Amino acid sequence: xxxxxxxxGPAAAILxxxxxxxxxxxxxxxxxxxxxxxxxxxxxxLAACLVVLGALMLLRAVxxxxxxxxxxxxxxxxxxxxxxxxLLLASCGGYVALLPLAGYLLxxxxxxGATAWLFGNRRPLSIVLLMIxxxxxxxxxxxxxxxxxxxxxxxxG
Amino acid sequence: xxxxxxxxxxxxALQNVAMIALGLVIGIVxxxxxxxxxxxxxxxxxxxxxxxxxxxxxxxxxxIYKGGTYGGSISAVLINVPGTPAAAATAMDGSQLTRQGHxxxxxxxxxYASIIGELVSxxxxxxxxxxxxxxxxxxxxxxxxxxxxxSLTLIAVLSEGNMLKGLSAGVLGVFLSxxxxxxxxxxxxxxxxxxxxxxxxxFIALVIGIFAVSExxxxxxxxxxxxxxxxxxxxxxxxxxxxxxDWRHAAPAIARAAPIGVFIGAVPGLGSAISAYLNxxxxxxxxxxxxxxxxxxxxxxxxxxxxxxxxTASTFIPMLTLGIPGDxxxxxxxxxxxxxxxxxxxxxxxxxxxxVAAFFVLMLVTTALHLVIGRIGLGLFIQAxxxxxxxxxxxxxxxxxxxVYVATNNLFDVGVMxxxxxxxxxxxxxxxxxxxxxxxxxxxxxxxxxxxxxxxIARGDLTVFVRHPISAVFLVLGVVAxxxxxxxxxRGGAARGASAR
Numbered sequence: 001x002x003x004x005x006x007x008x009g010p011a012a013a014i015l016x017x018x019x020x021x022x023x024x025x026x027x028x029x030x031x032x033x034x035x036x037x038x039x040x041x042x043x044x045x046l047a048a049c050l051v052v053l054g055a056l057m058l059l060r061a062v063x064x065x066x067x068x069x070x071x072x073x074x075x076x077x078x079x080x081x082x083x084x085x086x087l088l089l090a091s092c093g094g095y096v097a098l099l100p101l102a103g104y105l106l107x108x109x110x111x112x113g114a115t116a117w118l119f120g121n122r123r124p125l126s127i128v129l130l131m132i133x134x135x136x137x138x139x140x141x142x143x144x145x146x147x148x149x150x151x152x153x154x155x156x157g
Numbered sequence: 158x159x160x161x162x163x164x165x166x167x168x169x170a171l172q173n174v175a176m177i178a179l180g181l182v183i184g185i186v187x188x189x190x191x192x193x194x195x196x197x198x199x200x201x202x203x204x205x206x207x208x209x210x211x212x213x214x215x216x217x218x219x220x221i222y223k224g225g226t227y228g229g230s231i232s233a234v235l236i237n238v239p240g241t242p243a244a245a246a247t248a249m250d251g252s253q254l255t256r257q258g259h260x261x262x263x264x265x266x267x268x269y270a271s272i273i274g275e276l277v278s279x280x281x282x283x284x285x286x287x288x289x290x291x292x293x294x295x296x297x298x299x300x301x302x303x304x305x306x307x308s309l310t311l312i313a314v315l316s317e318g319n320m321l322k323g324l325s326a327g328v329l330g331v332f333l334s335x336x337x338x339x340x341x342x343x344x345x346x347x348x349x350x351x352x353x354x355x356x357x358x359x360f361i362a363l364v365i366g367i368f369a370v371s372e373x374x375x376x377x378x379x380x381x382x383x384x385x386x387x388x389x390x391x392x393x394x395x396x397x398x399x400x401x402x403d404w405r406h407a408a409p410a411i412a413r414a415a416p417i418g419v420f421i422g423a424v425p426g427l428g429s430a431i432s433a434y435l436n437x438x439x440x441x442x443x444x445x446x447x448x449x450x451x452x453x454x455x456x457x458x459x460x461x462x463x464x465x466x467x468x469t470a471s472t473f474i475p476m477l478t479l480g481i482p483g484d485x486x487x488x489x490x491x492x493x494x495x496x497x498x499x500x501x502x503x504x505x506x507x508x509x510x511x512x513v514a515a516f517f518v519l520m521l522v523t524t525a526l527h528l529v530i531g532r533i534g535l536g537l538f539i540q541a542x543x544x545x546x547x548x549x550x551x552x553x554x555x556x557x558x559x560x561v562y563v564a565t566n567n568l569f570d571v572g573v574m575x576x577x578x579x580x581x582x583x584x585x586x587x588x589x590x591x592x593x594x595x596x597x598x599x600x601x602x603x604x605x606x607x608x609x610x611x612x613x614i615a616r617g618d619l620t621v622f623v624r625h626p627i628s629a630v631f632l633v634l635g636v637v638a639x640x641x642x643x644x645x646x647x648r649g650g651a652a653r654g655a656s657a658r
Contacts, residue, residue: 010587014325021332021347028346037609039339039346046332053325060321081378085582088377092370092575095558096568108559112551115373120380121547130548134555146193146201148563 015054180220188228261397302607330597370578422468
């Protein structure tokens with residue numbers, strides 16, 4: 001049952017995405033000069049392929065969940081794994097949001113500190129050193145050696 | 158002969174050797190850093206070379222090119238972050254070998270396969286430049302379409318064992334490549350009114366997201382996996398040495414990949430990423446142990462790297478012989494040639510024969526120095542496996558975000574990288590292979606543009622694809638590959654069914 005759900009979930013997602021894109025593309029106004037293959041022909045065909053593949057996978061997952069692959073060996077689920085994944089994603093999202101406001105140096109330092117903690121680093125000195133060294137080295141390398149500007153801090157003008 | 162000896166004497170002058178070495182070191186470092194690419198490094202170094210003698214200036218650029226093409230594999234192997242898009246093919250098996258405690262094997266194979274690929278490419282450039290250039294120029298939209306279709310059939314090969322999931326990933330890859338402005342008409346499609354998306358999804362954001370971010374998400378989920386090695390890692394340890402068995406598997410893959418890569422390099426507009434993936438797929442298709450691919454097959458690393466680096470000299474074939482740059486790097490190099498008063502094309506061979514001879518010797522000397530510098534570097538690079546995850550992944554993530562930002566210069570693509578990271582994480586979790594997605598994304602534009610241009614030229618006549626002999630051969634090969642992959646999948650499915658009963 002779990003195996004069926006494991007396969008049916010992504011199959012349903014592919015089917016739904018394919019249907020969504022197909023509907024969007026079929027409603028797309030005709031563009032460009034008369035051509036043998038228009039700009040939307042290939043994307044439409046590919047969206048239809050996603051629908052077919054998603055439907056086939058869904059059918060297979062529902063009808064014969066045990067045939068396509070041997071069941072996975074039971075694996076110990078890491079405690080709090082999903083929460084850490086969500087926290088890491090939140091840190092990444094927060095970093096992207098903070099970059100233009102706080103600038104590269106400060107936001108990268110905070111991001112590195114947060115991710116080091118999420119990966120299990122509990123030594124304050126190690127975290128502080130990482131927060132100082134990593135952004136500083138990257139900033140000097142990219143801005144001074146490669147002459148590529150990194151985001152400045154809008155909050156500091 | 159006298160010309161060649163004089164050229165050799167010129168190239169091995171201390172200044173020129175120093176410039177090659179400097180270029181190689183810069184190239185390897187730049188190549189290993191995600192987001193920084195070889196064209197960028199060549200472009201930045203270009204003004205420096207204006208003040209040097211022609212051969213010294215070109216020597217530095219060639220060093221950066223060759224070093225950078227190889228450098229992407231180092232981070233791909235050690236931290237599963239491809240420094241260059243082409244190195245993503247190397248990451249599939251290279252990073253698995255590192256996880257199994259065989260980083261030295263993967264790094265060694267990556268270096269040696271790269272050097273062999275470069276050497277073959279150099280020799281072909283020197284011996285067969287003119288006939289290959291003539292043949293490569295027969296590649297128009299029709300042939301490019303057929304080559305793209307043939308390469309896409311590798312998706313079926315790489316999907317063996319779970320064809321539906323692999324095909325879905327491949328179709329998704331091609332579909333993602335169609336976002337943004339239409340390459341022929343400039344009409345917006347699938348951009349949803351977004352200015353940033355009108356240029357399509359950034360490939361570097363896709364590659365780094367799929368590999369680095371998804372890897373970090375998987376790693377933080379099962380936190381606690383520490384470094385494999387604690388003490389100083391020695392390349393001489395048995396776990397890091399290449400055995401005779403390793404070479405037995407890798408040698409045929411390299412032997413096939415090098416000539417294929419040389420040819421792909423000679424065709425304008427293709428390039429190292431296509432060569433790496435095509436060769437990776439062919440190596441798996443012809444392997445006696447295809448199930449090892451993606452799980453640490455040394456021949457996977459060998460095929461991808463030999464294919465990747467064997468384009469480095471052959472991309473110069475159309476440029477030197479016809480004055481046509483085959484990719485961005487040779488376009489920049491063309492500028493360097495012209496600044497020094499050297500106009501590539503048939504007249505270059507007539508008017509500047511000593512320079513051409515020196516250039517040929519330069520390619521060989523660069524390859525030899527690459528081996529020396531790369532070999533010295535291995536002992537340093539491999540120490541990265543000692544870094545604990547608690548330190549490694551914060552650095553990898555900061556580098557990935559910074560790399561994508563500097564490569565694209567906008568935060569939108571940094572968000573795109575994060576999105577593709579989640580996609581890669583989900584694909585790994587639900588057993589979808591990522592290689593077909595990347596292959597589809599790379600080949601999508603070649604197939605679409607080739608198809609549409611061909612049909613415009615042929616006024617909608619589809620028989621154009623079988624009337625062109627080269628195209629017909631590729632299409633037949635594609636059908637054969639599909640039938641063969643289908644038969645293997647069917648036999649595998651039947652065997653699995655029997656064992657389940």
